[in-house]
Amino acid sequence: MTTSTTTPAAATDPDVPARLTLDVRAVAKSYGHGSASRHILADVTFTVHQGEFVTVVGPSGAGKTTLLRCLAGLLSPDAGEVALEGENVTAPPKGLALVFQDYSRSLLPWMSVLGNVMLPLRRSGLKRTERHRIAEQALQAVGLAHATNLYPWQMSGGMQQRAAIARAVACRPEVLLMDEPFASVDAQTRADLEDLMLRLREELGMTVVLVTHDIDEAVYLADRVIVLSGAPTSVTEIIQVPLPGPRDQLHTKLEPAFAELRAHVLGLIRR
Numbered sequence: 001m002t003t004s005t006t007t008p009a010a011a012t013d014p015d016v017p018a019r020l021t022l023d024v025r026a027v028a029k030s031y032g033h034g035s036a037s038r039h040i041l042a043d044v045t046f047t048v049h050q051g052e053f054v055t056v057v058g059p060s061g062a063g064k065t066t067l068l069r070c071l072a073g074l075l076s077p078d079a080g081e082v083a084l085e086g087e088n089v090t091a092p093p094k095g096l097a098l099v100f101q102d103y104s105r106s107l108l109p110w111m112s113v114l115g116n117v118m119l120p121l122r123r124s125g126l127k128r129t130e131r132h133r134i135a136e137q138a139l140q141a142v143g144l145a146h147a148t149n150l151y152p153w154q155m156s157g158g159m160q161q162r163a164a165i166a167r168a169v170a171c172r173p174e175v176l177l178m179d180e181p182f183a184s185v186d187a188q189t190r191a192d193l194e195d196l197m198l199r200l201r202e203e204l205g206m207t208v209v210l211v212t213h214d215i216d217e218a219v220y221l222a223d224r225v226i227v228l229s230g231a232p233t234s235v236t237e238i239i240q241v242p243l244p245g246p247r248d249q250l251h252t253k254l255e256p257a258f259a260e261l262r263a264h265v266l267g268l269i270r271r
């Protein structure tokens with residue numbers, strides 16, 4: 001059951017029509033063949049509008065990572081389609097960046113943080129001095145201006161994940177996909193990184209799709225929460241999150257509306 005006709009953030013002004021960024025239509029995906037085949041995504045349909053922050057939750061094994069890989073063009077759906085700005089996604093598209101949970105594998109250990117952030121900009125055709133300036137700006141935006149010359153192994157987990165976020169946003173992506181990006185850091189760092197993402201979304205106007213196991217995180221960050229069923233998976237419900245901004249770890253999470261939304265999402269996942 002898909003229950004939402006929603007008002008995305010980009011369309012709150014009635015004079016500004018909502019721009020459809022990501023369109024996911026009846027996506028299905030199985031792994032394996034014959035009797036070993038496992039049907040993971042059965043029929044997943046939703047849209048994400050420009051500038052929205054959408055979180056995706058669902059039971060373990062529902063296929064959240066599989067779905068994100070289909071959105072990123074890293075996996076081909078068996079049926080259905082994913083379109084970015086109206087273009088079918090068949091390979092990783094230019095305007096899209098990814099941040100994974102495992103920051104220790106996403107940064108190259110033999111390169112400084114600045115080098116890591118500059119790396120994907122090589123394909124941009126920009127001169128080295130310009131790439132250097134953009135990478136420094138991105139590192140400043142994530143609070144790592146002081147750490148540009150450090151190597152990943154000289155940094156804490158939270159700093160490494162900040163660097164991975166800087167690398168993703170340095171390319172100014174239209175859409176940022178994040179797969180459990182804060183699952184491997186401690187609670188305080190996680191809260192800091194959540195707030196960093198809210199700020200970056202505001203500053204850069206990106207569309208963000210973030211997969212998480214953490215229901216508080218899903219509600220705290222989102223304009224809408226997409227709740228998936230267990231495999232074979234479809235969308236159980238899409239929930240609008242009308243919590244006011246700017247959100248705040250202490251006050252937002254104490255609001256009765258936050259508790260209600262959280263309980264509703266939890267109930268859907270446990271159902």
Ligand SMILES: Nc1ncnc2c1ncn2[C@@H]1O[C@H](COP(=O)(O)OP(=O)(O)OP(=O)(O)O)[C@@H](O)[C@H]1O
Nearest residue numbers: 031032040058059060061062063064065066067213
């Ligand atoms: N490459 C693959 N080959 C075969 N099976 C796979 C592959 N990738 C994932 N699976 C299986 O598909 C199912 C969904 O995996 P996926 O990682 O997408 O789910 P998830 O919802 O992200 O899981 P979790 O909540 O545990 O992180 C799991 O049972 C997993 O074992």
